Amino acid sequence: MLALHFDRTSRRIELGVAARAQDPFRDQLALPGVLLGLGERLHDAALRALTGKLGVPVDAVSGIGQLVTFDKPNRDPRGPTLSIAMWAGVTEPAESAVWTPLDQLPDLAFDHQRIVQDSRLLLAGALWRDPAFSRALTGRRFPTADALDITASLIGRAPDRGNLNRTLRAVPGLHRTEERVAARSTGRPAAVWEWDG
Amino acid sequence: MLALHFDRTSRRIELGVAARAQDPFRDQLALPGVLLGLGERLHDAALRALTGKLGVPVDAVSGIGQLVTFDKPNRDPRGPTLSIAMWAGVTEPAESAVWTPLDQLPDLAFDHQRIVQDSRLLLAGALWRDPAFSRALTGRRFPTADALDITASLIGRAPDRGNLNRTLRAVPGLHRTEERVAARSTGRPAAVWEWDG
DNA sequence: CAAATAGTGTCTCTAAGACACTATTCC
DNA sequence: GGAATAGTGTCTTAGAGACACTATTTG
Numbered sequence A, B: 001m002l003a004l005h006f007d008r009t010s011r012r013i014e015l016g017v018a019a020r021a022q023d024p025f026r027d028q029l030a031l032p033g034v035l036l037g038l039g040e041r042l043h044d045a046a047l048r049a050l051t052g053k054l055g056v057p058v059d060a061v062s063g064i065g066q067l068v069t070f071d072k073p074n075r076d077p078r079g080p081t082l083s084i085a086m087w088a089g090v091t092e093p094a095e096s097a098v099w100t101p102l103d104q105l106p107d108l109a110f111d112h113q114r115i116v117q118d119s120r121l122l123l124a125g126a127l128w129r130d131p132a133f134s135r136a137l138t139g140r141r142f143p144t145a146d147a148l149d150i151t152a153s154l155i156g157r158a159p160d161r162g163n164l165n166r167t168l169r170a171v172p173g174l175h176r177t178e179e180r181v182a183a184r185s186t187g188r189p190a191a192v193w194e195w196d197g
Numbered sequence C: 001c002a003a004a005t006a007g008t009g010t011c012t013c014t015a016a017g018a019c020a021c022t023a024t025t026c027c
Numbered sequence D: 001g002g003a004a005t006a007g008t009g010t011c012t013t014a015g016a017g018a019c020a021c022t023a024t025t026t027g
Helices: A042-054 A112-126 A131-138 A144-155 A161-169 B042-054 B112-126 B131-138 B144-155 B161-169
Strands: A002-007 A012-019 A061-070 A083-090 A098-101 A141-143 A174-181 A190-195 B002-007 B012-019 B061-070 B083-090 B098-101 B141-143 B174-181 B190-195
Touching: A002 A112, A002 A131, A002 A144, A012 A042, A012 A144, A042 A061, A042 A083, A061 A112, A061 A131, A061 B061, A083 A112, A083 A131, A112 A131, A112 A144, A131 A144, A131 A190, A141 A144, A144 A161, A144 A190, A161 A174, B002 B112, B002 B131, B002 B144, B012 B042, B012 B144, B042 B061, B042 B083, B061 B112, B061 B131, B083 B112, B083 B131, B112 B131, B112 B144, B131 B144, B131 B190, B141 B144, B144 B161, B144 B190, B161 B174
Parallel strands: A002 A083, B002 B083
Antiparallel strands: A002 A012, A012 A098, A061 A083, A141 A190, A174 A190, B002 B012, B012 B098, B061 B083, B141 B190, B174 B190
16 A cells, blocks of 8 residues: 655655554564455555554545556465555645655565555556546645646656646646645746646 | 457457356356465466366466456455456367357356456557567467457457558567468468567 | 458657746745 | 746657558469
8 A cells, every 4th residue: 555645845745654563574664554354345445554554544535546466476474465556645644654755765564665666657657647546646726836746756857847737738627727826935836726526 | 367269260369258157147158267265376366267167278378467456346246346357368269168259248247248348458458568468369470460360359440450560560579580371361471470489 | 363461651640758938926 | 137936839759540552372
């Protein structure tokens, strides 16, 4: 589970990780994950991970989705050989978890470091393409500056402003308002974008 | 599990389905599927489905891969809410199963009809992009005519010959030999393509 | 030669990246 | 005015689809 939060102070995407309570890798930081109960839906298992492992309340979850299914052998010395990577948008980062930028990851248990790296490309690809994912990160209304920093966090470098504007204009269900707001301390204020519905 | 076989007589891709031995949907045609054992790898579960449900021997399986993970509620009145769609290439269609073209599907149990439809787009997208998948359908050496008919089966219409040639030339690990072979009863014989290794 | 199939070359369209230029704000 | 940020317009490139034309086989 990749729990993502856009921090409007540091102006970057931060990933929620937590110290493990049990062996193996006790006390070491890891991505929140749970075993899927028989007949349980992915969405419910994801919520359990967010609330139980990260301490994020349910109403601070802005969205949940599926990323990819890993099937590597020996991922976990214990049991499951199958794991499903999911994303979640978090509006309020819980104090009980550690929130870290994607390009300064601490050491993580299992192969979680690799999972984050592999998933980052997929997240960057889903941004502005998957409306549910994009909106979970931006919220309903957001200035262009946020879009710029969110994109920069996921792809690893600052995108071209012109191209980003063109991309945003082409996103279905997203439109630009007349409103302007200063997201930074200097410079021209940015236009506000708004999701429909 | 979408078990695919390229029939060189009918010159199209055929899908392996089998009558269910148990309730629910007993005696009705369905995609072969098995429950994933705890700690079992997807690849092994897929082989169990192929041999157990379709009667395809292990050495007639030219490849296995992962397509997509479905997470719809109430897919199956019984238990698992999660199912993973996989593809398999089959070199010899087993007599004990029913092999049907993709655009003339019989009625299938559960929501398997929809799964096939949804997966067909993914299969078409993977063709000539995923070398393991492509090679599992073509075999190590194949004439251009086979590539044409395989592509036509997956995308639903005949592709442009010129564009297909360009596509094949660009596939890594695939090269065109000087050899020509007549795959059809008339017309100019086609070049033979060969996978490296 | 006619019909059928195989193969080559080119045109267009679109999406994405790069970049030059203008616009608006704070200091 | 200068620095910083926001926004517009255009150029180039890569890939995919469409299509005109040539090449090689059987009957």
